[in-house]
Amino acid sequence: MSDFADIPDPLSLERQVCFALSVASRNVIAVYRPLLEPMGLTHPQYLVMLALWEHAPLAVKDLSRMLQLDPGTLSPLLKRLEAGGLVRRERDTNDERALAVVLTAAGKDLRAEAEKIPPAIVARLGMGLDELQHLHESLMRVIAAANSANGHGAA
Amino acid sequence: MSDFADIPDPLSLERQVCFALSVASRNVIAVYRPLLEPMGLTHPQYLVMLALWEHAPLAVKDLSRMLQLDPGTLSPLLKRLEAGGLVRRERDTNDERALAVVLTAAGKDLRAEAEKIPPAIVARLGMGLDELQHLHESLMRVIAAANSANGHGAA
DNA sequence: TACAAATGGTTTGTACACCAATTAATCATG
DNA sequence: CATGATTAATTGGTGTACAAACCATTTGTA
The missing domain is CATH 1.10.10.10 (Winged helix-like DNA-binding domain superfamily/Winged helix DNA-binding domain)
Structure with missing residues (x-):
């Protein structure tokens, strides 16, 4: 910890x-x-x-x-x-x-x-889809945390 | 893959x-x-x-x-x-x-x-420091990828 | 059915955020 | 040492982004 x-x-x-x-x-x-x-x-x-x-x-x-x-x-x-x-x-x-x-x-x-945009972005970033997927999940958790801190979600 | x-x-x-x-x-x-x-x-x-x-x-x-x-x-x-x-x-x-x-x-x-701000934010977010640290590392990788895609870093 | 409360959008004011053009100072090269 | 290129900051224009005030419509309730 x-x-x-x-x-x-x-x-x-x-x-x-x-x-x-x-x-x-x-x-x-x-x-x-x-x-x-x-x-x-x-x-x-x-x-x-x-x-x-x-x-x-x-x-x-x-x-x-x-x-x-x-x-x-x-x-x-x-x-x-x-x-x-x-x-x-x-x-x-x-x-x-x-x-x-x-x-x-x-x-x-x-x-x-x-429809051409998302593949072009991934190509330019040069990051794997797996890592992007993983980042996306982390971001969703912060968004949820921030929203409940701001009173826009769970109590 | x-x-x-x-x-x-x-x-x-x-x-x-x-x-x-x-x-x-x-x-x-x-x-x-x-x-x-x-x-x-x-x-x-x-x-x-x-x-x-x-x-x-x-x-x-x-x-x-x-x-x-x-x-x-x-x-x-x-x-x-x-x-x-x-x-x-x-x-x-x-x-x-x-x-x-x-x-x-x-x-x-x-x-x-x-100096009171960072601990207060972490408390309000209700997320562990370990998970925040981990998110920070992921973000640094996207920043590096985006910067090189934008021509602001490695060739 | 009147009428107060609530809802959905717009407007105004302040503050980013990026780009392009400008100005002032410094540097590089002859 | 003169002058063109470079560099540092500012300015102006467009487009978010949020808060607060505002207006029109709808809803809840006596």
Whole structure:
């Protein structure tokens, strides 16, 4: 069992998991950038498209829950996707408060391009799928821990 | 050996490591927020302070390399730290182009408060130090892989 | 059926984060 | 020693990201 008393300098930058997390997130997104840019997508927009290709139509509330993003972040992002012709923002006929974000033909077609992305990323990273799978499981545990610490999950 | 051919839907949102990375990063930073806010720091500012407590004085170039952040991001951030009285932005006497970011007395004093942060975070997350250490190692490997993919490291 | 509470989105304000262009200082080479 | 190339930092533009305030619609309840 390791303990805080064993750690020489708990404030050392290179020891911080939060620092490694933010650098890893930013730098992995940077690997996506040159592949997404010719598709006219940013990384957050790519994630929204992934959700829509699986589950469209979706309300802002649904996307907010799935992507764990603030509605105030999604609102302008969806307008940019609509301006790019990938998405239409209609009203839910049952509940006029809710938005129904649907894919346009161009939005659906883009999926074929997107299918090339994951293998290209793995090739560029040069990491084994097994190690990535393992990292994914670790990340899911931190996400669960952080969510319950933030009051967004188990008590 | 796992292979892409074995994966049913490579575009499934919940399968994306990049998605898990960004959610983990955002949500772990959210755990820091209530602890950093009374200190008057955001999370990126906290990371800059960590670097300065270890190595001040530092130039923007040094911070950019250590934190792997764009100088254009650091420039206004440092001005906000200076406005908060934690830092002074002087000129390097040897090289008038470079900035020498130094700690004020208040900036140095804040370190005592910051020492309470890491144990408090670990307690809130409710994860073992061993598992965090293990995650940290995995993250360092992705960072190295992403950096070489982005041309910021090994050829 | 009125009407207060709750829900779904948008807007505003502050703070990253990256890119490209700019400016000032230093260096390298003739 | 002059001048072109390099380097360090700043600025401006676009796009997240979160919190708080706001508005319209729906729901719960007397």
